[in-house]
Amino acid sequence: GSQFRSRKFLRALARHRMVGSMGRVGSSGDNAAMESFFALLQKNVLNRRSWTAREQLRIAIVTWIERTYHRRRRQARLGRLTPIEFETIMNTTVALAA
Template sequence: MLFSCVLDLARRKIVGWALGNRPTADLACKALRMAIEKEKPAEGLIHHSDRGSQYTSHKYKDLLKEHNILGSMSRKGNPYDNAPMESFFRLLKVEHVKKRSFATQGQAAASIEAWISYYNTRRRHSALGGISPLCYEIRRNSPFNLSA
């Protein structure tokens, strides 16, 4: 089972995801469509990915173009460019997936969806000053935010 997701880097929030059996353009597009539908990004958003074939496909690039999203890719042979996403996948595996077994893909999807909800609403992130993505978002959007 494979997982594709979209991370909002500023908020460290997972905004789109999909499960599948192979790393296909369809799987990546499904995760991106979820993110676009939920977040309704402004034109000119920069979307970063690694150089996997699913992200270099015409299908994926066309979806980005359709929504006026600018694609950005890691430099060849440089895994550090995509470090925040790799860090998320490590957390997902260590904190959740490796502690469980799933009988069906549906069962896995429901369990991972619940963990993503936890990740987005309650899990603290050092990159956000020790608060959750939800708390960060609330503070950022507060009319009393003096740092904005």
């Protein structure tokens, strides 16, 4: 994370009127979950082959997220359900309550 606190990086953020999203270690703003997601994305999509067109890469990323990450990856915070299973349960519960 130190590269994101460097003067050069902070100047680039300011030049483009952007705000960095770095929080303190262990804080609720900690980005460990996103780092884990991007590590999986890089391992499963980006490093698998070289991409000649941006659109091909975009389709590969969306496909991986929708077919693999959301449908197969069980998440502890969702009670070991996949996001799709969790959403289905929640939508059914809301529909029954209405």
